[in-house]
Amino acid sequence: MIVHILSTGDEVLLGDIVDTNSAHLCRAVKDMGYKVQKITAVGDDVEKIASAITDISVCADICLVTGGLGPTSDDVTALACSRAAGEECEIDQEALTSMKAYFVKRGYELTRENEKQAMLPAGSKMMTNHNGTAPGFFMTLNQCLFFFMPGVPREMKVMMETEVKPVLSQRFGQAHGIFIERITVFGLGESGAGALLNGFHEIFPGMRLGFRVDFPVIEVKIILSDGLQEKEAAASKIKKAKDWVMERLQNKVVSEKGLSIPEEVGRLLAGQRKTLAVAESCTGGLISSMITDVAGSSEYFLFSGVTYSNDAKINILGVQKKTIIDHGAVHEETAREMAMGARLKAGADFGISTTGIAGPGGGTLAKPVGMVCIGLAGKDVSRAKTYRFAFDDREMNKKIFAVTALELLRRHLTGVPETS
Amino acid sequence: MIVHILSTGDEVLLGDIVDTNSAHLCRAVKDMGYKVQKITAVGDDVEKIASAITDISVCADICLVTGGLGPTSDDVTALACSRAAGEECEIDQEALTSMKAYFVKRGYELTRENEKQAMLPAGSKMMTNHNGTAPGFFMTLNQCLFFFMPGVPREMKVMMETEVKPVLSQRFGQAHGIFIERITVFGLGESGAGALLNGFHEIFPGMRLGFRVDFPVIEVKIILSDGLQEKEAAASKIKKAKDWVMERLQNKVVSEKGLSIPEEVGRLLAGQRKTLAVAESCTGGLISSMITDVAGSSEYFLFSGVTYSNDAKINILGVQKKTIIDHGAVHEETAREMAMGARLKAGADFGISTTGIAGPGGGTLAKPVGMVCIGLAGKDVSRAKTYRFAFDDREMNKKIFAVTALELLRRHLTGVPETS
Structure with missing residues (x-):
């Protein structure tokens, strides 16, 4: 047709x-x-x-x-x-x-x-x-x-x-027809995902893969469209292909149902009846905005402090003045104290934070544009990690910093190790 | 061609x-x-x-x-x-x-x-x-x-x-010499702007208007493309047309240079050496994210408290518990206290705030989806205003609420009356 x-x-x-x-x-x-x-x-x-x-x-x-x-x-x-x-x-x-x-x-x-x-x-x-x-x-x-x-x-x-x-x-009449499974992937470029999935077409003839980039996230689609399949036979075929794809993509899979990272984090928080507070510096409110784009987020999202100035980090989030004097605003210790501060201020189960250099200005040799420290705080956790990305674009940096912070929390909520 | x-x-x-x-x-x-x-x-x-x-x-x-x-x-x-x-x-x-x-x-x-x-x-x-x-x-x-x-x-x-x-x-070759002036407009739909500018083509033959919608803002373009005009003659022609257009659009013009609202607000704040703090409920960080998309915003933007929960409004921004009990979270008095609280907490010259119903759920007859209260606080100002928009889309509501709050501040900074 x-x-x-x-x-x-x-x-x-x-x-x-x-x-x-x-x-x-x-x-x-x-x-x-x-x-x-x-x-x-x-x-x-x-x-x-x-x-x-x-x-x-x-x-x-x-x-x-x-x-x-x-x-x-x-x-x-x-x-x-x-x-x-x-x-x-x-x-x-x-x-x-x-x-x-x-x-x-x-x-x-x-x-x-x-x-x-x-x-x-x-x-x-x-x-x-x-x-x-x-x-x-x-x-x-x-x-x-x-x-x-x-x-x-x-x-x-x-x-x-x-x-x-x-x-x-x-x-x-109604055609039979197209069965699609969607998987959300973070931490791989389109070519990296393609390389990992090399050989798919030989192993699964009659099916194909589609890739949609929504920076910095990729949606991988598994598409079965060859005609008059029985629903059950098609479902079983596509499940096998999906298992194979998931196995190849390993811990780069964010959602096996094609949810966005804020949707998946929201689903996990709501399922575990946990609440979240955020402390944002370089992401400037983008994490909060992504979280609150999800309808029903008021169930688990309590507060975000977008603390652009050092005074706001100290006075509102309770970061120690000495920490900022000793290490500067962009540092793991500052990120850790920001996450803890947001969590305590809001009485939340978890806190996450970002402090980094989104660019275009403000970078130095030691702390270049694209560097971000991300903090995570909870009842049994209080730590921070540094990431370095190589984009020169302010909006791209804000996006990848925000998604990285949410991904750190997602991995913590699912028990997946966050290193790699 | x-x-x-x-x-x-x-x-x-x-x-x-x-x-x-x-x-x-x-x-x-x-x-x-x-x-x-x-x-x-x-x-x-x-x-x-x-x-x-x-x-x-x-x-x-x-x-x-x-x-x-x-x-x-x-x-x-x-x-x-x-x-x-x-x-x-x-x-x-x-x-x-x-x-x-x-x-x-x-x-x-x-x-x-x-x-x-x-x-x-x-x-x-x-x-x-x-x-x-x-x-x-x-x-x-x-x-x-x-x-x-x-x-x-x-x-x-x-x-x-x-x-x-x-x-x-x-x-x-360039088809013709093209001269374009851009004007940013808020508060009119594309057809509304078109209706106000009816008659343009008769008064300014050889020129035309273009409209680009970037919800909820419209960019009106004045385009002069008839041929190999002298630069000065073209500039004088297009200036006359621009004056006519500005006169018709009156106070719906946000920037006569085609700047976005966050860019224009940033330009005004930096020029007046003033600082800003924000308190966001229903906009969920979008105002902060829009402000911090502008490079150099750290010069004037100090802090935003994204207070989704009532406790966060009370404990972090200092909204009175009684206000929320008496009036609820979506109310002008709450918005006013949020703006004041953000301003005081951050030691900023100005505070703006939003509290409303972005939807899809949460609306009532008295407080329907699309209603938002916006607060403005400064040394000599402390007030709030209610707006009702008719969109049933969460993201559209967040956007128009955020832009309306920035526009309220822009009008205050330029001395334009904000009613209408």
């Missing part, structure tokens, strides 16, 4: 908006067991849209089209479709009735511009728009079944669910 | 990521005075990429390709390009040398997987990757000049600026 997406509209080609519609449709198609083969985006131009429709009509089975169904003069998709089909556009009575009902319900009057929206290509079948005025429609050209939907995301999403999916299911 | 974009990678077609690369490239092309005619996205498949390259090579003049240059087995773009060209891939010595230098600098060893990245199609010309290991390359197929860039956004963006643009300018 070959599925294409055609996205129309100048705003995408001018870069004014990011094409989130296509991403949404890709996921919807994947959920039905198919995979999109190609996405095409063209501007608001009758000839270009008609030509794209003709091209797609001879090489795809299904095409999902978005955009260009509105009331203004730059909305030309229905016209383009009729051109490609060699048909006229004509008033669709069902569409007109449905639009009138939509307007009456809201106390508006139908304008002439709106009436244009009921002009559909002859031979097409109207689809109701539950969230707006522009009706959609579907029709077959050559070998391909085209679905035309509005470009407004909330209108398109509802139409996909309530109008397009039922037609697809009825005509093609 | 016909410009196409080809985006490669399964992650786009599976809907795992939104194709922001293409949006970025569309804007970059637009800034050079051209417009992208078509975007195509295909998966990590040699045949499909090669076929897309062949199709594009006979109908476009320039094609910008992203993705598939990495070290792993699913990175097949160079191979696909060589297939389309009927050439072999071979080790490019310049690429290998450049990669070795990148690795040596960071103390890593080159793996065999990385060496694969130096295999480029015969006849292509290598482009340096300043932010990663995968070199890019460009080559002509049929009538079309193809530029192949990595899919990692920060690598691609830098390569577009430093490698692709100079080649394009040299071969095709």
